Amino acid sequence: MKVNRCDGQCRTCGGTLDIVDADDATMTVECTESTCADSYEVETDAFGDGCMTYWPAVMAKKLWKGRVDDDA
Numbered sequence: 001m002k003v004n005r006c007d008g009q010c011r012t013c014g015g016t017l018d019i020v021d022a023d024d025a026t027m028t029v030e031c032t033e034s035t036c037a038d039s040y041e042v043e044t045d046a047f048g049d050g051c052m053t054y055w056p057a058v059m060a061k062k063l064w065k066g067r068v069d070d071d072a
């Protein structure tokens, strides 16, 4: 699930982040910039949404499908 650039960017290059995994306490993000491709964990409210937008969506996808798919 892509992170809106208004909400957060890659801490390394400022690129767009993709949330690739999540658990009760953290989300794993991956930079979509091929030259960077940094991957790291952030807190569930790291994007200033009060855990209301990204984390539940990512967790739901993970629970339903066993993996976080694209946000189609």
Ligand SMILES: [Zn+2]
Binding pocket: 010, 011, 012, 013, 014, 015, 031, 032, 033, 036, 037, 038
């Ligand atoms: Zn990056």
